[in-house]
Amino acid sequence: MAVERKQKENPKNVLPKSGLQKKELLKRKTPFSNTFVNPNGTFSTEVSSTPINYKNKSGNWRSVDNRLLAKSEGGYDYENAANAFRAKFAHNNFDGRLVRIELDLDQWIALHQLIVLHKQVPLRTIAYSIKA
Numbered sequence: 001m002a003v004e005r006k007q008k009e010n011p012k013n014v015l016p017k018s019g020l021q022k023k024e025l026l027k028r029k030t031p032f033s034n035t036f037v038n039p040n041g042t043f044s045t046e047v048s049s050t051p052i053n054y055k056n057k058s059g060n061w062r063s064v065d066n067r068l069l070a071k072s073e074g075g076y077d078y079e080n081a082a083n084a085f086r087a088k089f090a091h092n093n094f095d096g097r098l099v100r101i102e103l104d105l106d107q108w109i110a111l112h113q114l115i116v117l118h119k120q121v122p123l124r125t126i127a128y129s130i131k132a
Helices: none
Strands: 033-037 043-047 053-055 061-063 065-073 076-082 086-089 097-104 107-112
Touching: 065 086
Parallel strands: none
Antiparallel strands: 033 043, 053 061, 065 076, 076 086, 086 097, 097 107
């Protein structure tokens, strides 16, 4: 005869056990702060002067990640990892493209230069030439 074992679930909204790490309270997350319940029952809030969280299209909070990732799309070579907007950067200004910031496909702004200069730049570098 097979024996079925069920693991006891911890009820929600229970303080973490003593000695464990703090636990983030997602319902108290804001664009500028993260709040945690500490093992002793007290609360800690980490606050930033710049946004550290954003809501994605589903309405869920996500952490801002402004690392630039290689992503070749539409003439741009780099894109921020995670934010409420997409920031795209060209590796160089050979084609006149510089930066494009998108909220979605219908809402964006792009910066282009008027004079295209041709100059070799090292890999893993974003470099723009300016000519007066």
